[in-house]
Amino acid sequence: MKRTIPIIIAAVAGLVMVVAFFVPPLIDWRETAEEWFNILAAVAMILGGASILAMHLRRISDQKRGWGFSLVTLIAFAITLSVGLFKVGVPPMAEYPDRPWTGEYITHGAPLWWIFQYLIVPITATMFSLLAFFVASAAFRAFRAKNAEAVLLLGTAFIVLLGRSYAGTLLTGWVPESYAALTLPGMTDTIMGVFNTAGQRAIMIGIALGIASTSLKILLGIDRSYLGNRH
Amino acid sequence: MVKRWKSVTAAGGRGRLTGGRGEPAMGSWGTPGLVAWVQGFPVVGQLVLLVVLGVMAQPLWGAPASPRGLRARDVRNDAGRALTLDWQLSPDDDVRLDPPRVAGYRLYRAEVTPEERPRFERIRDEQDLPPQVDEVVDEGLTPHQPYLYRLVAVDAEGRESAAAELDQPVRPEVWYFDRNKRWFLAITLLISAGILFFIRQARRGVELKIRKIAGLEAVDEAVGRATEMGRSMLFVPGIQDMNNIQTVAGITVLARIGRLTAEYDARIEVPTSRSLVMTTARETLESSYLAAGRPDAYHEDMSYYITDEQFGYVAYLTGYMVREKPAACFFLGAFFAESLILAETGNSIGAIQIAGTAEPAQLPFFVAACDYTLIGEEFFAASAYLSGEPEQLGTLKGQDVGKLLGGLLIAVGCLLFTYAHGADSPAAQRAVNYLRFQVLGTEDIPEEILEPGE
């Protein structure tokens, strides 16, 4: 009961999805299923919220090292959630001024907008920009001509880096038009069009097969690790 | 207190409060000027002129000629909700005429029912069907319901021509099997059959030989080293939800790692960026510990939720890594821009790092910064390989069947294509097109490709 029914549910749901692809009247089911997934994922966020509360409340009550930061997280979480769910400071839709809940939840000037604009965007964008530094350190540390494969990797990166900035135009701008393929931008184009295309394609074909077999294992109940695979 | 509201929700141009209905959509002739000009003649002259003008202008003033040959066809391979209509243009629909005589077409539709006479409703007008348009797809119909159509040409003054009508009602048919996909169905079945065949072989006890995959032995080694060093391990299942197979594959590997962890009595943490993934990871870990005979050592906090926000999650992970200094980091799942931040931070704390993903754009970074990387398909293979179950290994063999099939199709296709090009053979060209667009495609074929005349 605890294990068999879920496996049956998974198998039936999955097979219906496969069949729906070939049967035109059922084609909408696939979109519906995707929507249902999104609803479930949104509802599951309550579980995530509970996990956040449990983890940080425990850290605070245990007075673990750094529990003050847990407090920051919890307060930030609580404020954002209440401001957002209650649409604090959000004006109603201009056409329906009598219905206070009609406004867009993230309106310019509203508290949630402020939080998004001045807390979330700067921190996440800066985290994202840390990549520029890590890319540099990886180039220094990992791009070493240890063997033939590594030489190919770093050689390609070298050419494309040059070919895609002003340096490429500057260095090989003198090459006559008829030998354009030998300029840095030209070589970049060949790399992108031939080897990059071929490599990407082979990876994609392999991935498609990998996904197909993983999916099949789930549908047949062979892979049930998501339910715990052994008794 | 009673609130009573009435909102004006109308749209429209500016200065609406001045009101009034809009001007006609298109400009008309300057009639008053013409009248004044005619009035300048003596009465008889006026009459003569009017008659002459009237005869001359007859073709100009009459309604345009009607379009002809209206036909309706069922749209193939659909759920019975659409019909394609086509017709021959009205003879007056000529781009060389200035001013144009036809401003467009209007299409009327009626549902045919036994009870009452069909009532035509306009469903498209000249804005939808401008001049020179001779085909339209009418969608949103009721399956099996008979419809009648009527098409007229219309000029700038809105005068309608005589109507072209269907002789008999037409019904949108429901297609219960999409014929464009029959070859694709065959391919799907073939690959599935290959996988199933080898699973059966494995169940029967036939030993399947699979090549070594570098990086998989490293998983065991990493868990062992973490135990020795007495430090924890970090498992990151990617930033996508359970609707991504990569996440599922990552969780499958987690089952193996979880079991090893339980056996060695090591510590593992699985922070997730999706609530559903957290739930699944907990299920997985719980049964791994159960399978290792150590259910008591399992507790829910091994997997916890951080945030759905990509870089919020990354901020937590990098902070965690430099503070807790895990001995081993596993990045197995769907990764995006965060891949390099994670791998470089893990590198700076000297952890063994094993990564696996099927995101081609992120593979370079994992390859550059991790100890072992499972590239694309290898990642999916890993979950089967690590499970140690023979029937799961069968799926790997099945995948190879798929690759053979793919290779074969490419080889045959390329040879045919080369022959077609080299020998200029239309027959070979047709065969190549059939292979490319019928066998390997699932949509209607573009018409210009079907006719290799270009």
Next chain:
Amino acid sequence: MNRAKLAPPLIGGLLLVVLGSWILVSTLVRHRFPGAQYRQQIGTIDVFDAEGVSWSEEDQLWVLEVDAAITSVWDAERRQWVLEVDEAAIAAVWDAERRQWVPPQRDPETGTLVPSEEPAVREAPLPDRVWQRQRGAAAAQAGEPDVHFCWSQTVGVWIAALLTLCVFSFLYQDNPFYKLAESLVVGVSAAYLMVVGFWTMVVPNLIGKLWPDFVARHVIPEHREPAQAIYYVVLVLSLMLLWRLSPRGGWIARWPLAFVIGITAGFRLIAHLEADFAIQIQATILPLIVRENGTYNLWFALRNTAIVFSVFACLTYFFFSIEHTGLVGRMARLGIGVLMITFGAGFAYTVMGRITLLTQRLEFLLGDWLRLIG
């Protein structure tokens, strides 16, 4: 004393001094307070608690006695709603500038109704609540009409700048400032995405499908969908999922989980075979000899051959059934080579994007905040 330990506070102190002096210089000499933000008023939404008041957004005119004055008529020709106004029935219009009700007057040039100069209609209602509609304005717009200094956004820019520095400080080493930014973003973003999920997913797609009238009445006035009983299934699945929170019977949550994973497996099985297997093979079928207008194009022939051969080599690398020895081994090695070229190209291309991100962050710090540029 250890030099390495002394460095961070020294550098930090130095930075603070430089920053402080710059703020002073900028504010006192250049009259530009760093990080100053402006907003532009683009109108108001006035909420009335009275009868017979209606409003039209674009004209910014409130009209009293509208029930009698305005009817909207569907113009089929133009496919638009057209307002028919009985102007005699309009008792007063709202003058947004003077914030008063005044008798209407006709603008001689445009013919539109405008508030007259006459005194206010006394008994007319006043709005109970006024919402400001605004948008951001560039610092260069300061001094233009309706552009005001904005405290909340100026504070926001300062906080954003300091948080940016907090995150950058992680590059030196882990520290409390980074931890602060980290714990802040974890809490805020988790809650933010829950809010987004609630308003964009749960409300329209679950509640809106079950109780459309409720949603249309209160949240999404344009929501026009019939109730769909099938969504009770989703509701039940959701509740089963939440059962995990209860101390007993957590296994119930496996049902919706199984549903989700089953759907995923079925959906992806087909989707990937179609888009990544069939279509990629289709794209790889190329002529190895290319003839154009009767002449052979060697370059394209070489290109195509290289593509097809490279795909074969890579597929060989992914082949699991045979050990990589002999001919297969050599082919697989070529395959790895092609993959490495692919990765190298991907790496270089990505660098470009990442540098742009850093550029933008520095533009924010040096421009929007410190006003050193722009």
Next chain:
Amino acid sequence: MIDALIQLDRRWIFLAMFLAVAIPVLLQPELPEQPTPIVQSVFDRIENLPSGSRVLMALDYDPASRPELGPMTRALTRHSALRGHRLFYITLWPTGVPMIDEATDILETEFADQYHYGENYLNLGYGAGQEAAIKLICTDLTKLFPADSRGRPFALWEIARGVNSLQDMDLTISIGAGYPGTKEWVQYAATPYPAIDLVAGVTGVSAPPQYPYYPQQLIGMLPAIKGAAEYEAALAARYGTAGEALPALLDERLAELSGPQRTRESITVEMAEAAGIEMAQVRRVLDGRINCLPRAEIKAFARVLEIEAEAILNAAIQDGADYSEDRDYPSNYLNYAHSDYQDALKRMAPQLSAHLLMLVLIVLGNVIFFLQRRRGVLP
């Protein structure tokens, strides 16, 4: 020395990267860019469409990719507005809504006189459903967007007349950062429907996989920030002027006239009053964002600045203004060669120095590696 390099703390590399980007950001040197064919074809397409054509922009990205894609959204919006096209904005990303606002803000400020909501531009907001959404709007736009972002039924807007589906658009522009993005627009819109003309703008990461689509399925593409920079260069070449002579002349005159009684500020107020324009407009002239002035303003300025109108006119002509045959300019004729409108070009100099740094690092890393190997430290 070598030992120091081997032991190099990666924080020095971080510092080098920081400086390599920060210094060009601070100094803002301008590098010339030449549009490559793949970018030029996007420009030509928008340039050659008849005025009033319908252009749909799908802005499928979020704040994280805004640094890369924002500049191209702005440049494409400006170009379309300069050509007088009718613009429809959509996004398939829930987080993409603010990106649309950023684009429409340009129409509301720089093109406030010509562009009115619902008349020649419309914000349709977020459409859910990823690639299914694309399939849907190929045949019926209102199925996905029954109403615009303001909640008013689509068909009621003037701009909606004659628009039923994506196929009624004269051009579709996909600016995408991932999934769903350009790849999906190609697969589900441009490929099955030849009537749909597609151009794209993509991030650096997603550029390589899109290359094979050009020129068959994609008419043109702006790859990453470099593509945006090339586009801005093309825009500046067509709609920009030199923009130095006029502000320099005015600046010089202001400096000569200003004294204790008449400050710089007060003279500019006088200029604004004399010409009957707003202060902001005068500022735009002084900083070079406008250098093609209406003759009336030139005369007014000349009176206040006590110089010949001819001098100002000549300076404007030197900047590239064309006053032949009594041609005159509207009051808000912006100079799109001004650096305020060249966000991407500004970001190319940091790009160059950072790329060079990367190359140096790769070379350095390998020098160390070979030296170590020679010493026998490494196998």
